[in-house]
Amino acid sequence: MRARDGVRLLRAELAPYQRSLCAVAGLALLLSAPTALSGVLIARALDDGFFVRRAETGLWWLALLVQIQLAGAVLTRALFGPLARIVEPLRDRLVTTITAAGLDRALAGESAQPGAAVRQATGETESVRRLVATVLRNVHTTVSVAIGALAGLAAVVPVAALMLLPGLLAAVAVYRRLVKYAWKWQRKAILIEERLADDATRVFTARRDIVAFAAEPTATRQIREGVEAARHAAVRYARVGVLRSLTVSLGVDLGLLALLVLAPVLISQGSLSSGDLVAAVYYVTFGLAPAVKFLVHGGAGWLVDLIGTMTRLSEVAVGPGNRESPRQAGGSRNISLRRVSYTYSATADPVLDDVSLDIPYGQHIAVVGPSGAGKSTLASLLCGLRAPTAGSIRGGRSVALVPQEAYVFAGTVRENLAYLAPDTPDSDLLRTARLFGLDELELDRELPPNGAGLSAGERQLITLARTHLSPAPVVILDEATCHLDPAAEQRAELAFARRGGTLVVIAHRISSAWRAGRVLLVDAGQVVDGTHSSLLAGNSRYRELAMSWEAEPFDKGRTA
Numbered sequence: 207m208r209a210r211d212g213v214r215l216l217r218a219e220l221a222p223y224q225r226s227l228c229a230v231a232g233l234a235l236l237l238s239a240p241t242a243l244s245g246v247l248i249a250r251a252l253d254d255g256f257f258v259r260r261a262e263t264g265l266w267w268l269a270l271l272v273q274i275q276l277a278g279a280v281l282t283r284a285l286f287g288p289l290a291r292i293v294e295p296l297r298d299r300l301v302t303t304i305t306a307a308g309l310d311r312a313l314a315g316e317s318a319q320p321g322a323a324v325r326q327a328t329g330e331t332e333s334v335r336r337l338v339a340t341v342l343r344n345v346h347t348t349v350s351v352a353i354g355a356l357a358g359l360a361a362v363v364p365v366a367a368l369m370l371l372p373g374l375l376a377a378v379a380v381y382r383r384l385v386k387y388a389w390k391w392q393r394k395a396i397l398i399e400e401r402l403a404d405d406a407t408r409v410f411t412a413r414r415d416i417v418a419f420a421a422e423p424t425a426t427r428q429i430r431e432g433v434e435a436a437r438h439a440a441v442r443y444a445r446v447g448v449l450r451s452l453t454v455s456l457g458v459d460l461g462l463l464a465l466l467v468l469a470p471v472l473i474s475q476g477s478l479s480s481g482d483l484v485a486a487v488y489y490v491t492f493g494l495a496p497a498v499k500f501l502v503h504g505g506a507g508w509l510v511d512l513i514g515t516m517t518r519l520s521e522v523a524v525g526p527g528n529r530e531s532p533r534q535a536g537g538s539r540n541i542s543l544r545r546v547s548y549t550y551s552a553t554a555d556p557v558l559d560d561v562s563l564d565i566p567y568g569q570h571i572a573v574v575g576p577s578g579a580g581k582s583t584l585a586s587l588l589c590g591l592r593a594p595t596a597g598s599i600r601g602g603r604s605v606a607l608v609p610q611e612a613y614v615f616a617g618t619v620r621e622n623l624a625y626l627a628p629d630t631p632d633s634d635l636l637r638t639a640r641l642f643g644l645d646e647l648e649l650d651r652e653l654p655p656n657g658a659g660l661s662a663g664e665r666q667l668i669t670l671a672r673t674h675l676s677p678a679p680v681v682i683l684d685e686a687t688c689h690l691d692p693a694a695e696q697r698a699e700l701a702f703a704r705r706g707g708t709l710v711v712i713a714h715r716i717s718s719a720w721r722a723g724r725v726l727l728v729d730a731g732q733v734v735d736g737t738h739s740s741l742l743a744g745n746s747r748y749r750e751l752a753m754s755w756e757a758e759p760f761d762k763g764r765t766a
């Protein structure tokens with residue numbers, strides 16, 4: 207995530223408006239003339255008019271000054287045409303790019319919440335429109351006024367220009383450092399806010415499950431940590447404001463003070479007239495000071511905001527033409543772990559230690575291992591419930607994890623089955639219910655909270671059928687069939703294997719490993735990859751495990 211990407215996107219989006227941008231720049235140069243001339247006219251009005259008691263001459267110069275200021279106001283009005291031609295189409299172009307990229311990701315199954323991402327991004331696009339308009343308008347005014355003031359100072363009072371130069375150069379040096387600092391914290395603040403918005407959306411949509419699994423404290427802690435992180439980033443960003451005030455003092459006030467202190471000497475030596483001194487003060491207070499203030503106060507903030515927002519959009523707006531599409535890449539539903547470690551606390555040994563593996567879309571995998579080896583930890587990493595403490599995991603979005611504790615909520619059987627796919631017709635609900643042996647349950651039957659009155663096995667079957675109906679491309683069954691007899695477990699696993707997509711079964715019987723095309727043995731922080739027969743032949747730990755599990759007397763129907 208680099209500022210360069212944001213600047214590149216901004217340049218690309220502004221490229222079609224070069225003519226309008228040239229018009230804005232040309233107007234800035236033209237508008238510097240009234241500022242440059244104003245100081246000259248003030249000096250003349252004073253030195254040739256009022257200070258030598260020739261009021262008429264003084265008034266004549268002042269009348270010229272008024273005319274020049276009026277001409278400047280007319281020129282300023284001309285700015286709004288080219289500005290409107292830039293900012294309005296810019297917003298429309300950005301919204302189109304971002305929505306197209308969001309749809310592309312959603313179609314590729316890469317984004318779990320494409321709507322939220324696009325909503326957030328279109329909000330940021332509106333900020334870009336406002337920021338570009340503000341920055342262009344203010345940069346335009348500041349640049350024209352600063353050029354005019356510097357040109358006027360150098361021409362009329364070169365000695366004052368020399369006194370102001372060191373302070374201005376110091377201000378620019380401090381300003382550069384401030385921009386880097388502000389940039390860092392502004393980026394952090396944006397990312398933290400986005401993560402917070404995501405977390406809040408996820409918690410809100412999953413509130414039923416959160417209550418059912420008594421996970422309110424975890425959800426509350428997660429949101430509270432996000433809010434605290436956002437507050438911290440905002441405070442650090444705000445501190446830059448204090449440093450900016452210092453820069454203004456350095457940049458302008460010190461130079462002006464030096465000029466005023468030395469003015470009596472310069473005037474008595476004849477190297478400065480009283481009118482020139484007033485003109486110099488005019489150039490500084492109406493030209494340079496506002497320019498420096500804009501740069502370090504509003505300008506720096508707006509520029510940092512604009513580049514920060516564009517950098518964020520450059521990540522969201524990467525469209526099919528600019529990146530390898532997930533479909534070209536073999537589908538983002540592939541999951542890959544690279545050097546992944548997971549530790550529950552700083553003092554505990556890692557449950558998983560430097561594990562790398564690939565799970566291509568469509569595989570049927572059994573995960574086996576002794577109790578406490580880390581199978582459930584692996585499952586929660588695969589579905590993104592936990593983040594690795596080291597290494598990285600790619601893919602694995604839209605994963606349905608079915609835990610051991612079945613969750614049946616108060617409502618009809620229909621509502622329970624269709625919870626993850628609300629538009630499913632009754633005929634499909636019934637067909638899927640039959641796959642799991644739930645023929646007896648009527649769709650209209652009202653179930654009490656937690657499925658009271660149903661057996662533990664029936665509750666698991668309802669949860670399994672609900673997941674089977676969901677659109678999730680990857681399903682992880684974490685001992686989700688532990689209350690089923692071996693035959694019902696086989697029927698459920700086969701139903702999932704035939705459903706398509708990836709199936710990962712955290713096994714509690716050896717039969718799950720027989721049925722799977724691939725077996726992952728989790729042991730002592732490592733994952734050994736193989737098949738039931740290869741591990742049986744070559745891994746003593748797996749042999750021990752297989753022997754300790756009871757062999758079930760039923761058909762070993764395998765799936766590839």
Ligand SMILES: Nc1ncnc2c1ncn2[C@@H]1O[C@H](COP(=O)(O)OP(=O)(O)OP(=O)(O)O)[C@@H](O)[C@H]1O
Pocket residue numbers: 550557575576577578579580581582583584
């Ligand atoms: N929330 C937690 N905090 C601290 N340690 C944990 C936590 N959850 C699991 N552990 C520890 O991590 C290790 C792996 O646990 P995990 O549940 O992943 O193993 P498992 O192979 O699924 O075990 P089982 O087969 O008994 O379900 C265990 O030593 C466990 O005690």
